[in-house]
Amino acid sequence: MNFHVMTLFPEMILSGMKNSITGRAIDKGLIAVEAINIRDYTTNKHNKVDDYIYGGGAGLLMQAQPVYDCWNALRKKIGKKGPRTVYLTPQGRTFTQKDAHEFALEEDLILLCGHYEGIDERVLEEIVTDNVSIGDYVLTGGELAAMVVCDAVSRLVPGVLHNDVSAETESFEAGLLEYPQYSRPEEWNGKKVPPILLSGDHAKVEAWKHEQALIRTLERRPDLLEKAKLSEKDRKFIKNLLQSKNDSDIL
Numbered sequence: 001m002n003f004h005v006m007t008l009f010p011e012m013i014l015s016g017m018k019n020s021i022t023g024r025a026i027d028k029g030l031i032a033v034e035a036i037n038i039r040d041y042t043t044n045k046h047n048k049v050d051d052y053i054y055g056g057g058a059g060l061l062m063q064a065q066p067v068y069d070c071w072n073a074l075r076k077k078i079g080k081k082g083p084r085t086v087y088l089t090p091q092g093r094t095f096t097q098k099d100a101h102e103f104a105l106e107e108d109l110i111l112l113c114g115h116y117e118g119i120d121e122r123v124l125e126e127i128v129t130d131n132v133s134i135g136d137y138v139l140t141g142g143e144l145a146a147m148v149v150c151d152a153v154s155r156l157v158p159g160v161l162h163n164d165v166s167a168e169t170e171s172f173e174a175g176l177l178e179y180p181q182y183s184r185p186e187e188w189n190g191k192k193v194p195p196i197l198l199s200g201d202h203a204k205v206e207a208w209k210h211e212q213a214l215i216r217t218l219e220r221r222p223d224l225l226e227k228a229k230l231s232e233k234d235r236k237f238i239k240n241l242l243q244s245k246n247d248s249d250i251l
């Protein structure tokens with residue numbers, strides 16, 4: 001899987017991706033991260049990439065020409081007519097695990113990072129296939145968002161995680177949050193590990209984990225339950241949880 005990040009701050013991308021699991025994936029050749037400096041494609045004397053905004057308004061806008069020439073050079077190198085091109089913008093759809101899975105199917109993914117007040121709309125119309133945001137807040141530029149996308153997609157590339165099971169069982173894969181987890185010692189700070197986890201009864205442990213995932217999701221992200229894959233038994237369990245919560249509210 002090849003990530004091609006178009007940016008004015010290539011070092012930011014490379015330093016963000018070179019460590020930990022993504023760094024190892026790069027070393028193993030499972031993913032490749034290329035950061036292309038849009039400034040290298042300017043045609044003016046001072047390598048200026050931005051200019052004033054027609055119609056007024058505060059700040060500067062990235063101009064169409066260097067962005068388009070940079071993308072075009074990339075497209076030729078990749079050898080695809082309309083490569084998947086993701087523009088990181090607070091005006092995009094909110095990035096989800098579903099998007100991560102979809103992007104992981106691409107051989108090449110272009111990520112475009114904006115700065116200043118954004119990018120001239122005309123070039124965006126020409127090259128962007130997906131407008132993606134990472135949440136409802138405003139960042140100074142798209143680089144951190146691009147790294148979030150690269151990280152989330154990388155861990156879905158086969159071989160990047162040690163056990164492929166963990167990619168599946170983790171939060172969001174079944175539409176639920178993950179259950180709480182414990183390591184040694186058995187007692188810490190006066191708190192014991194839930195005894196069932198030490199019981200050795202595999203079926204009971206699995207049932208407990210699933211119930212804990214339901215409890216946690218109901219408490220922290222009830223909105224996720226609407227889309228989660230729930231069995232009839234799960235629904236009954238949640239109904240009971242809500243019932244006992246209401247009962248204790250009365251008392």
Ligand code: 6GU
Binds near residue numbers: 138139145
């Ligand atoms: Cl993708 N870019 C910027 N600049 N701000 C954001 C964002 C992206 N997602 C959330 N806030």
